[in-house]
Amino acid sequence: MKKVLVVEDNNDNREVIRTVLEHYGYTVVEAFNGEEGIEKARNEQPDIILMDLSLPKMDGWEATRQIKAIDALKNIPVIAITAHAMSGDEENAIGHGCDGYLAKPCDPKSIVEIVKKYLKED
């Protein structure tokens, strides 16, 4: 069972993501801000990280940058799932180290699809 770390501060949105991923058989680990995200990534060694970008304490861009700077974690794919969906936002996210990008609002199925894509489960 693949383990997905979802870093998301909005409870409802985190619930949607967790629900659909668990429905499709993934183990979901949750974090509420960037700092916690890095800590969970270290402790849980997830197969993939879904990262919201606007987060309290430490935002998703910084968290991604730090994860990508840690040797043990840098190979874990980080997918930005964000409501920052204006032009330039995707490039900005990739620039901070994100491997993929998904704009909110999104269909839950598209979340499963992008996770599958990055875990090469197609």
Add this chain to the structure above:
Amino acid sequence: MTLNLNSDNNRPFLKIRNKLIILFFVIALLPAVLGYMTLLLYQNSINDQVQASHSAMEESFVKLVDQYVINCHKVIIDAAVQPSVINGVSSWNNSVLQERFSSIFKRYKNFSFVLAVDKNWVVRVFYPQNLSIIGKKLPFSSGPSSSVPSSPAAGLTNDKPGISDVFCSDYIRDPAVVVVFAPVKDKNGRIMGALMGGVDIKTLSSMLDKLKPNKESYIFLTDKKGVVIYHPYERMLLNDLSENNVIVKELIQDKSGIRSSVDENGEKMLTAFKLASLSKWGVVFHDPAKKAYANLVQVKTFFIVITLIGLIVALYFSISFSNRITYPIHELQHGAEMIGAGNLNYRLNIKTGDEIEKLADEFNNMAEKLKESYESLGEKINIAIRDLKDAHGEIEEKNKKLSEADRLKSQFLANMSHELRTPMNAIIGFSSLIEEKIYGEINAKQEDALKKISKNAKALLQLINDILDLSKIEAGKISLSFSEFDLNLLIGEIVVMLEPMIKDKSFTFEKIFDKNMKQIYSDRNRLKQVIINLLTNSIKFTKEGKITITAKPVQNTDKVSIAVSDTGIGIKEEDLPSIFEEFRQVDGSYTRKYGGTGLGLSITTKLLDLLDGEIKAESVFNKGTTMTVIIPVRVKNGEKT
């Protein structure tokens, strides 16, 4: 500072001052030329005078020579007929004759010697006493050289008195000797002998010297054959000049005259010559030209000096006068240059009391007025600059505020987008989870409601996207990215993308491409958005019939047209102009019936503005609509963002 007076064309430039100097100088030169011409005339008359005076002198020399020689001759002739002399000769009593000669010639200084010969030309008596010659026969000597005449006999006969040619003798002290001769006859007229007197040439020459006009002039004498009797240069004595000296050559032909010549020392001479009529001696009078014409030279020198002084004075006055005349003109020129260079405080100080002073006064007035108008102009400009600076400050202030407002607006847009999307994500997500039955089975009514929630959520999302798009375009926040691409391929891509929307509709769909369509250069994504907007509109408002999309180059232009035609509900003619306005669907009820935000065409129009394109709509109510987009093949400022 240089004044470029001759810059327009290369006309020669000559200062007024120099013109005046030249004029004055020429005027001064005129009397000099006239004076010189007068001098030339005067020179001729001087020449005549000099020649006349020299002729007269020559005449007096000749007269003196003739008198002297003839006088000697007369004395000898007189002596030859004195009874005591005849007696003495008849007996050849030496002491008696010696005593006679002494008494006759003691008083008379014009002889250097007197001698008596017998009829065989043998010397019997010589006075003053000189025994060495007594008994010698004529000629007295053969002489050192045959070229030197040694005989007094030439021209002499023993029966007539005469004057000998010049000669020399070993027995006589004088270097050149001429004798006057008279026969001594007895009472029956038979010749017993002859008396000969040596003419004292030294005395003659000293008499002549006294008559000379100056020390450097000199006289020489020749006998009738052209042999030199007397010459101040002793080496010339006894020289036969009859061949070599042109003057002597003429002289012995009894010609006389006056002419310029060059003497033995190479000096220029004025020479007068004449053969004495009685003695037949040639008299040649040399006067150095510089002495002869001393007067003329003096006059000439005087004239030249006076002329030069005159010219120098004329030059001096012409320069100073020209300077005085041109000085104020220079001042004027300088003043004009100073004013021209912007020194408006410069004033001329010219007090010549004439037109130039008036001109200078006018110039000063002009400069004053110029200065005043410059000052008032400067004041006005300063005020204008101050106002401009104030305005500039205000503009900068406003610009600052504007850019701050702009930044806030962008920030607001970003926040709005983010904050609207976050709850939408939850709505769409949960609806989808239920619809996908992840939370378990739902009944048909619940499913229908969920579909409506989903549909409205998506409509709301579309509305949000459209509003944000519009805001971004209006705020200039939309970024364009130009590239070259194939329009036909793009349309094909869009049609494939829209296929889900038309698969359960009952109209046909047609693409018409032009083979001549080239690659175009524009923003692919924005153009894609425009075409999608037009096609989704047509799909939305068409129930049956046909939708056609046609892409082709516009003839004779650098543009392409993309036309979307449908057989949909159409638009009333009076509504056509307003369809591009925001939040405008022709009938408010359409929104309810057909969905959509009413922002599509407005966004399309604004995007086309960015792509230098345009859109027009043709429609017949209830028959269909054709929307035509025209864009340039290449966007002009392709790099704008």
